[in-house]
Structure formats: C-alpha cells, structure tokens
Amino acid sequence: MSLIRKTAAELGAMIAAGEVSAVEVAEAHLDRMAEVEPQVKAFLHVDRETTLGQARAVDARLRAGEKLGPLAGVPIAHKDIFTTHDMPTTAASKILEGWRPPYDATVTRRLREAGLVILGKTNLDEFAMGSSTENSAYHATHNPWDLTRVPGGSSGGSSAAVAAYEAPLATGTDTGGSIRQPASVTGIVGMKPTYGGSSRYGLIAFASSLDTPGPFARNVLDAALLQEVFSGHDPMDSTSIDAPVPSVVEAARHGDVSGMRIGVVKEFAAGEGAQAGVLARFNETVQLLESLGAKVVEVSCPAFASALPAYYLIAPSECSSNLARFDAMRYGLRVGDDGDRSAEEVMALTRAAGFGPEVKRRIMLGTYALSSGYYDAYYGQAQKVRTVISREFEAAFHQVDVLVSPTTPTTAFPIGERADDPMAMYLADLYTIPSNLTGNAAISVPCGLADEDGLPVGLQIMAPVLGDDRCYRVGAAVEQALESRWGGSLLAKAPAL
C-alpha cells in the first residue's frame, strides 16, 4: 500500500523503525498534492523546499537519537489561521495577503517539537467565518467525494486535504462547528476538544470565547494522537486549562460502549429540516450503539434551539472587536496611503478593500449588538442563553455519559447553493454550536452514506468539559463496528481522484 494511504500511526511507526524516512513520506504526500491540488484546491500555501527542510531536520533528530513522539516525521496540513514563522499566514483574507508572522502559534510550535512536518497552509472561510470554505478570499475548495460540492467549513481545506489523501492529518479550529461539520461532510474524523484544552496563542482570533483548535484524521486513533501532541496548558493563553490532558489516546485504543449511558438529543433527532438519509444513518448508528451494550435514552435540551441565534450575537460581537486590529498601520494590506489621506481614511479604505462580505456582515452585526442601548437586549441576552444551555448540558450529563446527534443536518451541499443565503449557510452548524457555547468536547465520526446522494454522514458525540476521552472511546467503538461492517474505512468508498 502506498505511503499516502497509511494511517498517521502507521507512518510514525515506520519512520521510527527506520523503514522509511520523513523525507520520503513528505515527498509522497507532496507528489499527491501536486497531482490532486488542481482539482481539490485544499491549500493556500505550499512550499516544497520548506517542507522537505523540515522533514530532513526530523530525520536528523531521529538519527541523533532524539526521543520524539509517535507522530515524528508524519506530515500534516496546517490550517492557515495558525501563525507559522516560515510560511505566510493569511486567515484566507486579502487583508493579510503575504503576511509572514514573526512567531509560531503554540499549536505550530508543539507540532514542530513533536517532529510533525508541515505540508502547507490550508484554505478556510475568511477568518473562519463560514461553513463551506467558499468565503475564502482566494478560492473555493472542492469536496473529494464530489468536486462540485463544498468540503464544509470553515476548516474545509483541512478536511479536503485529509479526505483526498494529501495529508494523513490536519489541524482545524472549531468556533461553531468548523472542524466537526467539514469532517462530517468529507467522511473523516474531526474533534473539537474542550475549550481551553488546546492553546489559542497564535490562532488568529475569530471569536475568542469559542475558538478551539482541534485535529482532523482519517481514523479515531490518529485524531487522538494528534490532539495529544498539541494539547495541554499554555501560559501564553490565559483561558487555557491548567489540568492534566484527558487520556484520549488510551480511550481511542479501547473503543467500548458496554454499560455506557448514551443520550439522544431529542430536539436534534426530530429531524426538522434534516435530510432523510442523514437521519436514517444516525438512527442506525444509535441502534448499533445499543447492540454494542450501551444504554440509550432520549434527553430533551429545549434551549439548544436558541443556541444558533445566541451564537450569531456572541461570535459577531467578539469578532467585531478582534478584527479591529486590521487597520493598515502595522502589517498587512494598506490601501489609499497617497500622502494626503488621513490615517482614518486609510484605515477605512483598507478595511473596505481587505475584508470580504461575510466578514463585513459579522463585524456590522457585532458592532450593532454591542452598541450602547442594545447591549442588554442582544449580547447580554445571548450570554444568558449560553448559561441556560450550559445548565441543560450539565443536567443531561447527570443522566448520561455522552450525548449524540447527527453532526450536521445535511450532507455536503453544492458549491454556490448557499453562497447568497447566509441563513441557510448558518443552519449547517445547528447541531454543533451548543458545544461551542458551553465549551464541552465533541467529535464527529463517519457513520455511513446518505441514500439519496451517496455522500458521507457524521455522528456527533458530545461529552462534558474535559471529557474528551469519552468522545474517543465511543467514537472508536462506532468506527470499529462500522468498519467491520463496511470491510474498511468509509473513505475507501469515495470515488478515486
């Protein structure tokens, strides 16, 4: 089997055993990228020499006897929202075109320390605002299952790269579903760790209280291995949790749900607005869990219905402030600086030219929601909803160990279909948003193909704050049972590129 079809764990083991070098593995993936990128367009920035340089350095470290982790030498696609000192970082925005950060994000640094080799920076919705990657200021990314469809978003470049075998692993960030939804629609695994479980330092902020870095992989164990690499307390991020990292790898190796109590979120299983094929696969998977020895109960979380509107007040409010720093003064795009215009005019012209329509929409929404006289009715009220949702989660986790739902109401939609309909686009995150508002852990694992379109469906498994290991335990059990039923991974059913 060619190197690109191998799992990250397998590649790591082969490299550690000296059966293959990090350079050879990187070259195999760079070659694959050269082959399929014209169709998939998952990457914004690829620099073969920089990547091979990293791979050579890892080989040298290994030869020198340095003890590196299980992913040393394994290539990874890195979402272009994490700063990298040796590659440009743009957040897929024109306002940062060509910007080369002078520093590495904590996630980037930890990848390097563990010996992962960065293949390039992946495409995303501008500043991670979107669910299709169509909001990238550079180009759309195509779903490897069907090139006319979106790969999800905002981390669509990462999900597409992994699903297209361009990389065995990828990083993402999840603010409202930006890891789980793309993983779901591309038939791979995507995990949103507990908020604060992975550092935001060097992650270009969209909504500070929601943004969470997390892993993409083609299987549950690889995702856990990657999460373990970049998790853990970071003194540079005040909101990072100073507690032991949940033992996710251990959990991923021991998929077992016997005796576990699993709650089906009643409001999300009712299927309003959801695709029939998505619900069918979801219901079958719930039955599967029962057959594996789990006790399944229905749990009602009525406030989850208010999660979407609350999110669309909180996230834009925070982004309206976070994106104020893009003012043409210190870095990035500068427009209209002709020597006559004032700083204020240059700022305004730059922001008008540098931000795309969705970013502007959210900045305006947020500016409005925070305005004096409206704050209590909008931002203040949304924070109250957030508290109510937290209480519902808490109550639910008294009854059950994890909650499950479909990851997203539909399979991958065609490129362009929702581009002019923000509300339809926002609905893609209906089931994922509650976990962002409360900070709890949630994963998406493939659970089959929808009958009507033959496209992947994801199962979302939600666990309490710092209960990340439960996501992996249940996810691994589902993966094991389904893959034995399918005779391999779901991705093997994808049409060849």
Next chain:
Amino acid sequence: MTVETAMPYDEALARFEPVLGLETHVELGTASKMFCGCKTTFGAPPNTQVCPTCLALPGALPVANAMAIESTIRIGLALNCSIAEWCRMARKNYFYPDMPKNYQISQYDEPLCFDGYLDVEVDGETVRIEIERVHLEEDTGKSTHVGGATGRIHGADYSIVDYNRAGIPLVEIVTKPIPGTDRLAPEVAKAYVTELREIMRSLGVSDVRMEEGSLRCDVNVSLMPRGSSEWGTRTETKNVNSLRSVERAVRGEIERQAAILADGGRIVQETRHFHEDTGTTTSGRSKEEAQDYRYFPEPDLVPIAPDPAWVAELKAGLPELPTVKRKRLQAEWGLSDLDMRAMHNADAIDLVEATVGAGAPAADARKWWMGELARRANETGVALADLPITPAQVARVTELVASGALNDKLAREVLEGVLGGEGAPDEVVEKRGLKIVNDEGELSAMIDEVLAGNADAAEKVRSGKIAAVGALVGGVMKASRGKADAARARQLILEKLGVSE
C-alpha cells in the same frame, strides 16, 4: 482659536459654586507590561520594547501581570476602598493609531477597587475626597503629530507612533463629584493630587513623575449658581502635567465657565486641553455625542478573583501612609503646624527625612532644604526633588558645618558647586579651596592688618563699645574672602584689644 473671556476669580466665586471631579492615571512601575513580558523602561529608543502581544499581531494574546493586580489592590486599600471579590477586564473599543488592538483592555462596570476616600488637608482643614473607583487598564502607544498648528492628529503632515508605552499598566483613580470646596477648589484639587502622589510613592508602585507622564490628571469642573443645588455641565481638562497646573487649570476653568454663564451662555460638555505656558485651556473633543465604546467583558482573560485572605495580608502589609507619617515626623522634629505645612507644600518632607536618615540633624536638614535649596529650585523652576543633589550630599554639608570645617556662607558655596555639577561636597571644598581658615598665625596676621586699618573702630572697642567689634570682624571676613571662622576672629580681636565681655 478664539480668545475666551474670563471672570475675575473672586467675582466668579461670589456668583457660582464649583463642583470638582478628578480622574488620575498612574503608570505602575512594574518591570514588565500589563499583558506581555516587554520591559517598561522609560526613554528607550522607539519601538524597541515591543512584542506580538503589545503590537497586536494577529493571534497574540494577553496574559495579566500579577504584580500589577497586586499593586492596584494595594492602591485601593490605601485609599480605603472595598476590593472586588470577583471582577473582569473589559474591552473599550475605539479606533486610534496608537492603540494597536483598536481596543483598550480596561475595566468597565466591575472595577477592582471601589467606594473609598482620601482625606487631604487644605489650610489646616481636612477635606474628605470620596473615591468612586480604582481600576486597572493598559496604556496606549505615544503618537507624535508632525506639522500642523496644534500638535494634534488633525492637520498634521504625518504622525509617528512609539509603541514602547503600549501596554504599560495604568491605574485609573476616579473621585466622586466633589462639591462644597468653594473658593478652595484649586487648592483642594492640588492637595488631592499631591497626596495621591505621595501615597503612590510610599507604596512604591510608581515613580509618579508628572513630567514623564507616569502620573496624569484629568480635571473635571462644573459650576452652579449660588443658591442652586443643580449641578452644571462639566468639562474635562486634560494635559495637566504638574501640581501647579492642577491648581491653575481648576482656577482657569472656573473663571472661564463663570464668564460664559454670566453672559447667559451654555457650557459645552467637552474635553479641553490645558496649556502650560498660558495657564488657559482650549476646546478639544466634544462629548455631547458620547462616543460608544461598546464595552464587553474581555474574553481573552479569566476573571480576577482575589482571595480575601490575601487581600487582608496586603492590607496588613501596607506601609505607613503619608498623613500618618507626617504627623509622626512633625512630632519627632518638633515642628509647628505651619512649618510642617510649608515643608509639605514645598514637597520637602521626604527629602528632609532622607537627609536625616543620612545622619543630619533634623533642624539643619530642614534649614538647607527649605532655605538655600528651595530658593535655588524656585529660581531655576525645577522641583526640589529634581535638583541635582542627593539627601546624602546635603547631610555631608551639614556635617562639615557642624565640625567647623565650613561656615554657612561657605556651605552655600559648596551647595552651589554640587548643583553646578562640580562633584560631591568634599570635592567642591577641595577644588574651590573652601576650608575655613583655621591657621591661628594666618588669622592673627589678618586681624593685625584690619586693626591697623581701622584705628577708630579699634579705639571704640577698647573704650568699651563692644558692639563696634562687628565692623572689625566684617573686615576680617572680607580679607579672608569668607573663609575665616567669624567666632574665633571675634575672640582674637577682643583678646588683642584687651577687652573681655
């Protein structure tokens, strides 16, 4: 710029009653900035004390400086405030090129310290200033607007920004409105800022140098007609950079507002800029349409929840506060209220205390600081503490006088030399040859010469008019160019003339 009329102060006070409010910003003297590890050294080359966080590079995050939080709580405790058990930082959103994030991390409705007071003494009376809040925030960068008439961004040819100051921890201390100060309003304002400055010094939290901007004061003034209880519209005067300016700004604003009101005019709620040279203010930004800062809790930082036991420890560990210390020193030094107040007003107490600490008797230390040195400071227009002489050097001069090596006249010359950069007192004595003439032979010869040249005076003394000896002593001092020991000379003259007292 329009020339504004002012009503004479006495007339203004006869017709109106002022209400004051003071907002004071204190830059904390922490080694690192509020939210990053950058240094805070004043005067470093522009943009050399910066990092991703204080430059607001994409992705960078703030981490709160624990020492700054501790200092703020200590300030709050010294100002008799309650300390919040739980509070958050907030973002204050507005665009300005010297603010890298285009929001300032500050505090909004959850200040760290609140509801305190500070007692100040003015004209022997104690005035209680109520403190509304003490909160923690970060400083902005420093803009320099080049070209244009006003030194402000509008109309400037170009502007340059130094971000070294961006992110330095800043404590804002806000008073409640202060009514009832009447004609003492300017003095009360000055006394308050003076007292605040001394508290900061005694806490060791800031170097509180107004001229370097580490203590900045905004002065709010409004007037109400005598007999009315309805407060008028207030203005906020910024750029008040010395204690004297605080006083002048209040006085000037009372006079200006009184003239407008007496003329049937209306006070515009606005920011005004104080001009050191003229002592007047000019109109700045109008606050009638309040800028919407869209405050919201800072999501990048966790709430601050000081453990009450720790706060109690901090309270117990507060140093002796300036008012208490002044009372103690007054008793120790045996000074009258008037003398003590004079020293306080001259900002001499700490200097005298330090000089006493360096070994000088209190009376001598006080004499030099309040006399010769105060005169020098006044002449050159610098603060007493900024004279280029240390308390230890003053103590050395008093020691030389006490030992008889110098007399007062020579001591003044030594001080002049030290102030002129000629070195330490002993070096100045050496270089200028200022030792008292102790050689009896030399002195005796000088006296003989003087007696020979002043036969009339000598005769008078011989005949019992001892008062006439003054002229002879004066002659000796003149001949010695001040270096003779006057008391010894007098003694020798009387001996030579065979007269005893």
